[in-house]
Amino acid sequence: MTGSQWKGRAVLTTAAIVIVLVAVVGFALVNSKFGYITWDRGKLGPPRLLKQSAVGTDQIPELLAAMSRGSASIRYAALMLGTPDRPSDDDSVALQMSFENGKAGFDWVLLSPRNIEDEAKFKEFAREQGLEPVAHRQNDVSYLRVECANVAQFTARVVTEMYHRPADEPLGLVYEGFSWPQI
Structure with missing residues (x-):
């Protein structure tokens, strides 16, 4: 596998992970008691769910x-x-x-x-x-x-x-x- 093929596959994998995470968080919000999602700007970390x-x-x-x-x-x-x-x-x-x-x-x-x-x-x-x-x-x-x-x-x-x-x-x-x- 060439370097460019490897980079392309890594980008696709990362995009798939992001899409799955967004879907999971969205599903959790819809099917839970939480109505708001918040996170600190400029900081890495999971979002907080607030009801x-x-x-x-x-x-x-x-x-x-x-x-x-x-x-x-x-x-x-x-x-x-x-x-x-x-x-x-x-x-x-x-x-x-x-x-x-x-x-x-x-x-x-x-x-x-x-x-x-x-x-x-x-x-x-x-x-x-x-x-x-x-x-x-x-x-x-x-x-x-x-x-x-x-x-x-x-x-x-x-x-x-x-x-x-x-x-x-x-x-x-x-x-x-x-x-x-x-x-």
């Missing part, structure tokens, strides 16, 4: 407390909500609480179309609360961060005052880096 659950607005303080007790370097809770005027999952609003440099904060992640569209609305709301969102960029994703004395209360206000959602309406929850629900 979506639900949390009430009244549970946001306990959620932040659980995140505070976590010790992982990456700790966040992403909350998703819909609005009656735009009920499609594609129009969900994504809110995030996270720890960054040892401090809890609220992140308005500029990734989903709805968050990008509502950026000015969020800035205005935060300023009405006496807070100034600070622009950040990490892993090629832009976001506005608010660090305040009561991150849980601010997050709940975004849900109930900015989006006028009832406090008892469940929010979608995807989290990483801490245990939840607490027993």
